[in-house]
Amino acid sequence: MPRISDEHRALMSLRIEQAAMECARREGFAAMSMADIISESGLSAGAIYGYYKSKDELLAALARRVVGGRVAVLDELSARSPVPHPAEALLEFMGSIAGPLRDGGLVVQVWGMSSNSDTIGAIARDAYGRLLEHMEAYLAAWYRDARDMDAAAARQAAAAVGLAVLALVQGWLFRVPVAGTKDDGQYLSAVAAMLRHL
Structure with a gap:
């Protein structure tokens, strides 16, 4: 399996964090869930949880x-x-x-x-x-x-x-x-x- 570059990891982290920010803006930090962030980002649950274990x-x-x-x-x-x-x-x-x-x-x-x-x-x-x-x-x-x-x-x-x-x-x-x-x-x-x- 090819190694993921630091640049790719940074871009993926940014994509996930931007999705979380948009969910928080729309629904609020308390109400948003990891499922909301997964949906907003367009990534799989496995991809999200590979970067962040929890909200x-x-x-x-x-x-x-x-x-x-x-x-x-x-x-x-x-x-x-x-x-x-x-x-x-x-x-x-x-x-x-x-x-x-x-x-x-x-x-x-x-x-x-x-x-x-x-x-x-x-x-x-x-x-x-x-x-x-x-x-x-x-x-x-x-x-x-x-x-x-x-x-x-x-x-x-x-x-x-x-x-x-x-x-x-x-x-x-x-x-x-x-x-x-x-x-x-x-x-x-x-x-x-x-x-x-x-």
Whole structure:
């Protein structure tokens, strides 16, 4: 039997995860089943279970992929010269969130499920921890670059505001499912105005 290439495995994983994301968007994380994901992907049950043994394992992989994309954006912002001001960087970071995640409904579902499921809670906490770590790394880079702080002072300043800055993104994601509006203008203007005081 020929060996499956890493590229093929990566493409198959992406196909399965995209099918899971579409099922979650349509039916909700709690209601969707592996049978739904199999049907959506067009793959056999054997193919799906060859990559993911359970729905929770698939959700963990999906969370890693989504968070990995956001972490990459933060790391790219940190590496720029000059490092962009948080008022600009956060808007760019939020602008990088697209697809089913953009309307916030999936994030709200995960938030709700994490309080009742140890597995989903662990996935959510891990994702949040990674995002916070990289948000604080971006902020520390900005403090070093723009405020001419040494590394220790920059890390301390970033840790002091990192939770609040990340909460601005969470608030933005919750706006659509909670407030029922997709008009970002007022919220994004308020975020930019507040962050300009850093």
